Amino acid sequence: MKYYAGLDVSQQTTSICIVDEEGKIVAERKVASCPEAISEALEPFAVTRAGLETGPLSVWLWIGLKERGVPIVCMDARHANAVLKMMPAKTDRNDAIGLAQIVRTGWCKSVHVKSTASHEARALLATRSQFVRTRCDLENQIRGVLRTFGILFGKRVGGSAKRAEEIIDGDLHASPTIQAVVEALMRARANILEQIRLLDAKVRSIARQNNVVIRLMSVPGIGVNTALGFAATIDDPTRFKRSSSAEAYLGPTPRIYATNVVFAVTCIRQEASL
Missing domain, CATH: 1.10.287 (Helix Hairpins)
Incomplete structure (x- = not known):
């Protein structure tokens, strides 16, 4: 039997809902919002996948749960909210149930969590x-x-x-x-x-x-702050299928040939492959 978990995170506590592959609620918990307490609550069920929304604590929890072997995904809060609106009342318990069902069905967009x-x-x-x-x-x-x-x-x-x-x-x-x-x-x-x-x-x-920052600084006009900021923002270049997609990620509408961004992402890709 496969189990899936939804985590509704707040500042102090996290509501956990665990469902089976048919969507039936198996267990519900409320624990402290820390990786140790959450992983201990999930351990008896050996969940196939657990999910939480993007938020102030999501980076810390995602990294901590990953280190403890929990198969965690971080979902785009805007996408998850569209589904959670269908719940009869917005409570921490209902949000955890909704997130568990989203994780079970796979109807969620996993976002990249930076290192x-x-x-x-x-x-x-x-x-x-x-x-x-x-x-x-x-x-x-x-x-x-x-x-x-x-x-x-x-x-x-x-x-x-x-x-x-x-x-x-x-x-x-x-x-x-x-x-x-x-x-x-x-x-x-x-x-x-x-x-x-x-x-x-x-x-x-x-x-x-x-080495990535050093290579980026070889571009005329690019200083240490810009190079480090760009490398930290891109983080993992392999998450972009094309170098031109990086400009859209940063905000402006890209053109097909945006040489500066393409060169910078290419530098990071090459360094990551070494």
């Missing part, structure tokens, strides 16, 4: 990008505060920090309040710059150990 390394790289780049935006916001705030009092920041030899010191020691000497505001903003900016430098060093370190 841990790809998610780490994307988190690193996203954090760096956030720090850069924060630095720009701080610099604009400094200029805005000074402009209110008729002081133009402008550009000077030595950079923003040198110019700020000149303004604090000169134009703001008679205004202790604004001087304290600008000094606080400059300290925050200096701290952000230090964090950006640390993250840049980490990005370069990862790039030096990744």
Whole structure:
């Protein structure tokens, strides 16, 4: 007898429904949302396939269950939702039942779950990008505060920090309040710059150990951040039947011959085959 499991995941608990090959409910469980508890609940039934929807915890659970030998698939939440709407009431239990039936029938679209390394790289780049935006916001705030009092920041030899010191020691000497505001903003900016430098060093370190990123950087105009971000987004190039499909995956409507994307995906494919 074959068994199939549907997992409806929430922040604290996961509702599990196990059905047989005829669609009859065999067991229902509610366990903590962690790979250990879920795999223990599924182990007595030796399920043929288990499925969960895409969501905030789906990557962590999918990777953890795969490592424990659970035949897990991650389903597109939009596709699963179209089926779950047919349930009489939306509850965790009913969603688990619906997901189990979807997994049993195979009427689901399995989505690619990126590797841990790809998610780490994307988190690193996203954090760096956030720090850069924060630095720009701080610099604009400094200029805005000074402009209110008729002081133009402008550009000077030595950079923003040198110019700020000149303004604090000169134009703001008679205004202790604004001087304290600008000094606080400059300290925050200096701290952000230090964090950006640390993250840049980490990005370069990862790039030096990744042959795909090194090859992508051989393209004129492609730097380390772009190369690492592209490689982390594509992750496994074999999931694309054609190189031109990668551009559609990234968002824009592709043309048949999009040389930059085709070259980049070809590089990753070649490196993966070595």
